Every structure is written in structure tokens, then in C-alpha cells.
Amino acid sequence: MAKKRQRRHAQKSVALKPAERYARALRQYEAGHLSRAEQTLNALIKLTPNHVETRVLLARICAHLDEYDRASAELQKAIELEPSNAQLRLNLGEVLYQAGRELEAVTALETAHHMDPENRRALDGLSSILFKQAKSERSVALWTRARSYLERYCALEPTNVPKRWILADCYEREGAKDKRLQTLREIHSIAPEDPSASHLIAAADGRGEVTTADISYVRDVFDAAAEHFDRELVDTLKYQVPQQIKSGVDALLKAGQSLGHVLDLGCGTGLVAEAIRSRCQSLTGVDVSSQMVENARKKALYDNLHVATLEDYLDEASTPYDTIIAADVLMYVGALEDVFAKVAQRLAEGGLFIFSIELLAESGFKLQSSGRFAHSDAYVHQLISRFGFSQIQGQEMTIRMEGTSPLMGVLYVLRRVRRSGSM
Numbered sequence: 001m002a003k004k005r006q007r008r009h010a011q012k013s014v015a016l017k018p019a020e021r022y023a024r025a026l027r028q029y030e031a032g033h034l035s036r037a038e039q040t041l042n043a044l045i046k047l048t049p050n051h052v053e054t055r056v057l058l059a060r061i062c063a064h065l066d067e068y069d070r071a072s073a074e075l076q077k078a079i080e081l082e083p084s085n086a087q088l089r090l091n092l093g094e095v096l097y098q099a100g101r102e103l104e105a106v107t108a109l110e111t112a113h114h115m116d117p118e119n120r121r122a123l124d125g126l127s128s129i130l131f132k133q134a135k136s137e138r139s140v141a142l143w144t145r146a147r148s149y150l151e152r153y154c155a156l157e158p159t160n161v162p163k164r165w166i167l168a169d170c171y172e173r174e175g176a177k178d179k180r181l182q183t184l185r186e187i188h189s190i191a192p193e194d195p196s197a198s199h200l201i202a203a204a205d206g207r208g209e210v211t212t213a214d215i216s217y218v219r220d221v222f223d224a225a226a227e228h229f230d231r232e233l234v235d236t237l238k239y240q241v242p243q244q245i246k247s248g249v250d251a252l253l254k255a256g257q258s259l260g261h262v263l264d265l266g267c268g269t270g271l272v273a274e275a276i277r278s279r280c281q282s283l284t285g286v287d288v289s290s291q292m293v294e295n296a297r298k299k300a301l302y303d304n305l306h307v308a309t310l311e312d313y314l315d316e317a318s319t320p321y322d323t324i325i326a327a328d329v330l331m332y333v334g335a336l337e338d339v340f341a342k343v344a345q346r347l348a349e350g351g352l353f354i355f356s357i358e359l360l361a362e363s364g365f366k367l368q369s370s371g372r373f374a375h376s377d378a379y380v381h382q383l384i385s386r387f388g389f390s391q392i393q394g395q396e397m398t399i400r401m402e403g404t405s406p407l408m409g410v411l412y413v414l415r416r417v418r419r420s421g422s423m
């Protein structure tokens with residue numbers, strides 16, 4: 001009985017017309033029967049090798065199976081049959097990208113773009129790939145290419161905020177300050193509630209009146225940066241503050257001597273912990289970004305971790321600390337009077353306050369176009385004497401690279417000599 005049924009089924013299949021076979025393959029594909037759909041299509045190709053849709057559907061199946069090289073080979077054959085079909089070039093570009101063949105993907109997407117200049121997917125794919133390459137190769141030519149596709153994309157999508165953020169980033173890296181500011185203003189008018197746009201517009205405007213960063217801006221920036229933070233900061237930007245802190249501490253303490261109970265303000269992903277954990281009796285980390293804290297937690301170097309603003313934590317903590325550290329954090333705070341007062345409250349007599357700043361040549365402190373604050377050495381010295389500290393170290397140093405230039409800062413090591421209330 002079963003053999004008879006199989007024979008009848010086979011006879012029926014042979015009798016099917018190509019269009020019916022294609023429809024059957026499509027049904028099988030849509031029902032998730034990928035290998036059956038593939039068999040139907042392979043049989044169909046033998047009958048009608050020049051049927052474009054068959055090749056396209058086969059390519060889709062291959063892509064579903066993560067076989068991107070095979071998918072691209074099928075699309076190449078389809079393109080040979082219909083060379084002026086922009087959609088095929090677009091599909092090919094996307095599949096080549098998935099196959100890790102980025103240069104070929106860009107060529108295919110550029111051809112699709114020339115054939116259909118308003119195609120959003122082609123512009124999206126091109127700008128994303130070129131932006132990624134520009135970031136890893138730090139190439140001005142690639143930024144410029146990515147930016148030109150982004151400009152076209154944004155012109156076609158007047159309310160798209162994420163692409164405008166990438167466009168603003170490209171302008172920043174190209175040094176096109178006015179265009180960056182204009183893009184930030186566009187973002188602000190589309191999404192007035194976005195704290196990052198308001199903060200960076202104020203920073204780019206160069207108006208002196210901003211004294212602190214919006215905490216939602218800080219949280220957004222670092223939640224987004226957390227995943228690649230260590231690689232980006234240490235490997236690419238040559239971030240040095242944790243190692244400089246370790247050197248400073250090693251110069252100050254004898255072998256085996258401890259920093260005691262240590263509080264790491266704005267602990268981020270725990271780079272400071274990696275550098276000084278062996279010198280800590282206990283180590284507590286605080287950061288406003290839950291994603292950064294999550295990454296710090298994975299390193300298992302802290303005794304306690306808290307997601308909170310450093311200001312709130314200093315207000316609420318009851319334990320006195322022997323050492324408080326803020327590495328590459330105060331540039332996101334601005335005016336430092338409040339932080340100094342609170343640190344002085346939480347620090348045991350004789351305790352250490354170790355922090356870095358970005359150095360400002362002018363007096364006081366200032367929000368820079370980067371969105372971070374820089375502080376002058378004179379301003380820090382006013383705070384040192386006003387809040388009852390003495391300076392032990394104040395070493396000018398390269399914090400990390402900013403583009404191709406070193407970013408200069410100071411690493412301070414202070415000792416609390418008297419309670420701030422007893423001034």
C-alpha cells in the first residue's frame with residue numbers, strides 16, 4: 001500500500017508544471033520544511049535553470065541555514081539572469097555581509113544604490129558597514145563615505161534618530177563641528193526628551209553656564225558603551241588611569257600594605273579593581289550604569305556593587321572608607337564642590353582620595369564639545385584646601401588617546417587631614 005502511494009506521489013510530482021513546483025517549494029519553505037523545499041527547488045532548477053525566483057528562494061533557504069556562501073552563489077546566478085534587478089544586488093550585498101565578505105558586500109550594495117538611489121536598505125547597509133570599518137581602521141576616507149550615505153538616508157527619513165546619532169558621530173570624527181551641531185539640533189527637535197542631545201548641544205555651543213551632566217545622559221552613554229568598553233578603552237584608546245593608580249599606590253605603600261576598605265566611585269566595568277584588588281581589605285563599587293555594573297560583577301572582584309549615583313551613595317553610606325577612588329569619572333560630574341564635601345564626610349581621618357581629571361588650561365572647569373568636563377589644577381587646589389585635604393601626588397599624565405592625540409589629565413592622590421565641618 002505504502003509503495004503504491006509513494007509511486008502515485010512521484011508520478012504526480014513529475015506531472016507538476018514548473019509554476020506549481022515553485023508554489024509547492026514556497027509552501028514548504030513557509031511551513032518551515034527547509035530541506036523538502038530545497039529538494040523541490042533543486043529538481044525545479046534541472047527543468048528550468050533560468051528561473052530567477054527559484055534561485056532567490058534557494059538563496060533564502062541557504063541563508064536560513066547560515067550557508068551564506070551558497071546563498072550568494074545562487075544570487076550571483078540570479079543576477080546573471082537579471083543584471084538590472086536592484087533588489088537582487090541588495091539581497092546579494094546583505095548575504096555577502098553575513099558571509100563576512102564586507103568588501104564584496106559594499107560593492108553589491110553600491111550597485112543596488114546606483115540602480116535605486118532611494119532604496120533605504122541599501123543606504124542603511126552601506127552606511128552601517130562603512131561606519132564599522134571606519135571605526136576599526138580609523139580611516140578618514142571611510143568616515144567620509146559612511147557619512148555621505150548616512151546624509152542621504154537621513155534626508156529620506158526625516159524622523160530617524162538612531163541614524164542621526166551615527167551621522168553626528170561621523171561629523172565629530174571628521175571635525176565638521178557646525179554640521180555635528182546642526183545634526184544634534186535635529187535630534188533634539190525630533191526627540192526633545194533625549195538628555196544626550198540637550199547635553200551635547202550645550203557642550204558644542206561652548207556656553208559656559210552648564211555645571212553638571214544630566215545623569216540620564218551619563219547612564220545612556222555607559223549602558224550603550226558597556227559591552228565593548230574594556231576592548232575599546234584599553235586596547236584601542238590606550239586608557240591608562242587604573243595602571244597609573246596602581247603605580248601611585250605602589251609608590252606610596254610598602255609591600256603588603258593595604259588601602260583598607262576601598263570605595264570605587266563610577267567603578268564601570270571594574271578596571272580599577274583589576275589593578276588594585278590585591279591591595280584592598282574590602283572593595284565596594286558604585287556606578288549609575290547598570291550595564292557597566294553587570295560587567296564588573298562578572299569579574300568577581302568586588303565585595304559589594306551598587307547601581308546608584310555616586311552622590312546618592314556617598315549620602316546614604318554609613319561606613320567610613322579608608323580609600324575612595326574616582327578614575328575617569330569626575331569629567332562626567334562638572335562642579336566638584338558637592339563631591340568633595342561628600343567624600344570628605346565618608347573618608348576616615350587620614351584616608352586617601354584618588355581621582356583623575358581632564359586638564360583645563362583656563363581657570364575653573366568647563367564643559368567641552370566632547371560632552372565631558374575638564375578641570376583646572378587651580379580649581380582642584382581650591383577644593384583641596386577648602387575641604388580639608390592635603391596633596392600627596394598630582395601627576396600630569398596621558399589619560400588615553402582622543403582620536404590620534406593624547407588626552408592630558410592629572411591623577412591626584414589626596415589625604416584627608418581634617419573633617420570638612422571643622423574648617
Ligand SMILES: C[S@@+](CC[C@H](N)C(=O)[O-])C[C@H]1O[C@@H](n2cnc3c(N)ncnc32)[C@H](O)[C@@H]1O
Nearest residue numbers: 222266267268271287288289309310327328332
Ligand atoms: C569612563 S568610565 C570609567 C570607569 C572606571 N572608573 C574605569 O576607570 O574604568 C566612567 C564611569 O563613571 C560612571 N559615572 C559617571 N558619573 C557618575 C555618577 N554621577 N554617579 C555614578 N556613576 C557615574 C559612568 O557610568 C561610567 O561607568
